Amino acid sequence: MICIIVDDEPMALQLLESYVLKTPFLQLVGKFSNAIDVLDYFYNRGDAELIYMDIQMPELTGLQLxxxxxxxxxIVFTTAFNQYALDGYKVNAIGYLLKPFNYAEFLETAQKAIQLESLSASKPLQATDDYIFVKVDYKQVKVLFSDILYVESVKDYIRIYLTSTAEPLQTLMSLKKIEELLPPDQFMRVHRSFIVALNKIEIMERNQIIFGKQRITIADGVKEDFLNRMKLPH
Structure with a gap:
């Protein structure tokens, strides 16, 4: 799970970071000492599936954030004051850690988060016969399979390039995950960082697929399969 941590106390932030880094199914993508920087992170750059954050912070409290x-x-709240527990559950926090807490207590909340995420991911209607919904910023955006040119992996995100718009859609998802959602008869992973729509390929040069200014190299390990699917000579 993609995780960020928030605490205005440096020692508490350091402890949270050490706990996240030793947990194999958590990936730390940001650490912040105030709520304003967290809002800036969500607005400008990214997303997160799990947040560990203090409640008492300057400018905005964790509850307000x-x-x-x-x-x-x-959301998992961390605080030294147990009177906030009820308020934490009022905003649908999945956990509440009272400082000082140990790794076992931390791990219990992390495991709860991953279980909830697994249940959510197993719900039906993630993909239909001709489209999927992807999360872009704060919106769920419908993407027709017929509109996709190619998909590019960029660190923790993917960019979906479409025929209908010049700007790609960027969403927090792995290339492996979207590969599972796309129809295998229409799409192929031709490189560790790229999936292409086979019926949208119009230009190839040597070992590369060309979409406008983008050149996508076909990996050696899939080249034969690609040529067969495109009905091209070897």
Whole structure:
């Protein structure tokens, strides 16, 4: 799970970071000392599936911040004051860690988060016969399979390039995950960082597929399969 941590106390932030880094199914993508920087992160750059954050912080408290985050975000509050526990559950926090807490307590909340994410991911209607919905910023955007040119992996995100618009859609998802959602008879992963729509390929040069200014190299390991599917001579 993609995770960020928020605490205005440097020692507490350091402890949270050490706990996240030793948990194999969590990936730390950001650490912040105030709520304003978290809002900036969500607005300008990214997303997160899980947030560990303090409640008492300057400018915006963790409770106030939680009400401004995307609804899908899993929240675990960390605080030295147990009177906030009830308020934490009022904003649908999945966990509440009272400082000082140990790794076993931290791990229990992380496991709960991954279980909830697994249940959510197993729900039906993630993909239909001709489209999927992907999360872009704070919106769910419908993407027709027939509109996709190619998909590019960029670190923790993918960019979906479409025929209908010049700007790609960027969403927090692995290339492997979208590969599972796309119809295998229409799309092929030709490189570790690219999936292409086979019926949209019009120009090839040597070992590369060309979409406008983008050149996508066909990996040696899939070249024979690609040529067969495109009905091209070897």
């Amino acid at each position: 939680s009400k401004k985050l995307p609804p899908h975000t899993r």
